[in-house]
Amino acid sequence: MSIVTVQLGQCGNQVGYELFDVLCSDALEGQRRVYSAAGCERFFYQTTRGELVARAVLIDMEPKVINQSMSRAAKSGMWRYGETAHFSQKQGSGNNWANGYCVHGPRHRDAVEELVRREVERCDRLAGLMAMMSVAGGTGSGVGTYVTQCLRDIYPKSFILNHLTWPYGTGEVIVQNYNSVLTQAHLYQLSDAILVHENDTVHRICGQLLNIKHISFGDVNRVIAHQLGSVLQPALTADSRGLYGRNPLGELVSALACHPEYKLLSVCTIPQVPSVSMAYSTFSWPSMLKHLRQMLISNTKMEEGIDWQVRPPAGSERTRSLAGSGFNRSLANLLVLRGKDVYSAETGGFEDPALYTSWLSPEEAFNSWKSPVPFNKYEKCATLVSNSQALLRPLDNMVGKAWNMFASRAYIHQYIKFGISEEDFLDSFTCIEQVISSYSQLH
Amino acid sequence: MTQSIVVQVGQCGNQVGCRFWDLALREHAHVNKNGLYDEALGSFFRNVDSSESGGGACGIGGRIQRLKARAVLVDMEEGVVNEILQGPLREVFDSTQLLTDVSGSGNNWAVGHMTYGSAYREQIVDKLRKAAEHCDCLQCFFLIHSMGGGTGSGLGTRVLGLLEEEFPEVCRIVSSIYPSAEDDVVTSPYNSVLAMRELTEHADCVLPVENQSLVDIVNKIRQMSHGGKPGSAIKRDSAVISGQGGLSGAEKPFDAMNNIVANLLLNITSSARFDGSLNMDLNEIAMNLVPFPRLHYLVPSLTPLYTLADVSVPTRRLDQMFSDAFSKDHQLIRADPKRCLYLACALMVRGNVQVSDLRRNIERLKPSLPFVSWNQEGWKTGLCSVPPVGHSHSLLALANNTCVKPTFMELRERFTKLYRKKAHLHHYLHVEGMEQSFFSEALGSLSSLIEEYHQLDATKGRLVPDAPRLGIAT
Secondary structure, three states, X not given: OEEEEEEEHHHHHHHHHHHHHHHHHHHOOOOOHHHHHHHHHHHEEEOOOOOEEEOEXXXXXXXXXXXXXXXXXXXXXXXXXXXXXXXXXXXXXXXXHHHHHHHHHHHOHHHHHHHHHHHHHHOOOEEEEEEEEEOOOOHHHHHHHHHHHHHHHHOOOOOXXXXXXXXXXXXXXXXXXXXXXXXXXXXXXXXXXXXXXXHHHHHHHHHHHOOOOOOOHHHHHHHHHHHHHHHHOOOEOOOOOOOOOOOHHHHHHHHHOOEOOEOEEEEEEEOOOOHHHHHHOOOOHHHHHHXXXXXXXXXXXXXXXXXXXXXXXXXXXOOOOOXXXXXXXXXXXXXXXXXXXXXXXXXXXXXXXXXXXXXXXXXXXXXXXXXXXXXXXXXXXXXXXXXXXXXXXXHHHHHXXXXXXXXXXXXXXXXXXXXXXXXXXXXXXXXXXXXXXXXXXXX | OOEEEEEEEHHHHHHHHHHHHHHHHHHHHHHOOOOEOOHHHHOOEEEEOOOOOOOOEOOOOOEOOEEEEOEEEEEOOOXXXXXXXXXXXXXXXXXHHEEEOOOOOOOOHHHHHHHHHHXXXXXXXXXXXXXXXXXXXXXXXXXXXXOOOOHXXXXXXXXXXXXXXXXXXXXXXEEEEEOOOOOOOOOHHHHHHHHHHHHHHHOOEEEEEEHHHHHHHHHHXXXXXXXXXXXXXXXXXXXXXXXXXXXXXXXXXXXXXXXXXHHHHHHHHHHHHOOOOEOOOHHHHHHHHXXXXXXXXOEEEEEOOOOEOOOOOHHHHHHHHHHHHOOHHHEOOOOOHHHOOEEEEEEEEEEOOXXXXXXXXXXXXXXXXXXXXXXXXOEEEEEEOOOOOOOOEEEEEEEEEOOHHHHHHHHHHHHHHHHHOOOOHHHHHOOOOOOHHHHHHHHXXXXXXXXXXXXXXXXXXXXXXXXXXXXXXX
């Protein structure tokens, strides 16, 4: 079963390119026929000349980034994008969500739907749709939300996963918090699950773990691609009975996003080491899993600076507040293990009921997928996808800043110009505050 | 990709405009090595058939034949425009883009705005329309003019009004050269204040530039290059005032100052024209930097002003560039933004600079820059990979900052000094269509603008509590 990816805006198209690049080079690595065939089928199709073409549609309101992504892919010699699988205009959305959602989205609806339809029809069986975008700008956020809405209307029974990149806390775009609140409030009703990467976190990974001195967006995007790829490449799941799972998005969603109030997912991967050090590093499953578990509990997104003092509270003291003891409560977790000796990995630590809310049993809350095939040159690799309170603080910060700005009505005239009202803003704020409240109350 | 049209009005506007086209050609010649007419060139130039008859438009991807500027040149005297048409840029303009008259506006805003404005309305709209028709996606009008005279100030602002009427969807970015206190035109305060009202009401963004600041920057650079200190030789074509490598030969008196403004316009459009890892389009400038419709005055600052001929430590030079952007010596108006309140700030970086350099410098400088309470992280950033000619990297900072308030207050004072005594008023009131109410309304508009900035200033340093959040019933 295949996934069709829709790349929206500059970020979506840049990250998407890195993702397909990782997926392709991982799939073609070595002599792993079954894995390779499954991976290729999932994300690519083959032309009559044997070229691998990504199952993707590239959308942007201005042409530069799409042109760049398409030509870089073609240069790789291993894969490319479909020649006609893209749509762009001349002029961007000006970082304005309302411009993207109310003007560009509807204007180009038919063209975009047609492109997606073509990719969907090319699949033997559709596993689902993945939309990749940022929330800070105008196209990814505004047009992305509109497109997600259209996809939901046309494919009501398909799984839709939205991959979001959250911007740096200290501004890339001044109105990023408005765009972010508006996007996520709408997506919450439309999407099956929302998988988030934060630029701040990935930036730290690049600097502290990968020792990159002059971090570029390319570096950031490659880390995101590695983490996302490690989740989406073929793996053996509980339901797949000894074969590579054929329903990755469905299984992801049912493992993690079982309640409509709780759809925010975060990702953590271990190890992350510079490629030059890989030959000298040894990885052991027990050590990796121990670190990963503590990263989950203490809400540390990388394996440096983990606070080992944080422990899940004993049964009687289940706390319910935003600023608690530093303990990060989970709703559900999905562990994806790839590489050597994967069947010997002991995941019991993640089945501890103390990690989870009281209304799901650990058997329901915890799932794991395994693949004996090493991923992206890492001999062993463990990725944890969590539905937990991990994103609560950054989300709360985002809303707090947006709300302060809204209280002064700053920039509102720019949005109203394109067709949304103060009421729409208030509705979106209410929706996200509800999400924050739900996650804070987890106990 | 989108196109922009430059509308240059009056003597100053046309002189600055002339420098702009020269430097634009220089920049594109530097970047475009294969002689093909590409999208980047297309944003400011049309490509036209070499054959004598008509000159049909050539599309993107073809060889460069004759480049025609997407411009409209307006002046009520012939001197400046004629000079342009006899100079090396004559091929870049054709006669349908020009509008001239003979007698000038006599430094009288009313003559420019009312008399010529009405007389030439049709022709102006016609020329603008023609220029717009050559664009398949017109995004922005750049208006260049001065505030102190008659044509640039009066007719220029009339043109601004026409742009809003005829092309409401297209962004209007205005570069306005403000007169210095020692300006030799006695009525420049009248002209400036009358023009200000138009700018406040009809422009999307205004980039105010003060002549005195340009003079100071030019002197600083000249001092540097004549200083004779070892290691202080400036790389030839790198100074922001230099037109070296462009079409014009010897430099004329105001050229150095005008080159600064020309570079400002080139840098603002660089991210829209060239590739980068974080693109910043022109419509994003207004969106991010204008929180309230009337407060759209953005103080520009350009760094570096020059590059030393011998290459020094790269990272320190980069960080120095960021620090300089906020120093009062680099602002294009006489103001010290660090002492006032930032409403928003945009950093447009060109060259080989990565996001980590950008982040590091923002973190470093943030504590010393006062931002308004609801926009503590009010930064808009853009990274364009193509550096300007002669530099490896450069930074243009646009600040929406209350430091414009003193400038406007000074302007108001100079205006009131004259107005109180009704000095020279009759020259204006004689003009058909002009009434005293224009003066009082313009003064009122300026005062209320100053008051708006004042209100925001008052919040500076005050601990403003966070607005209480929506409560969710549990």
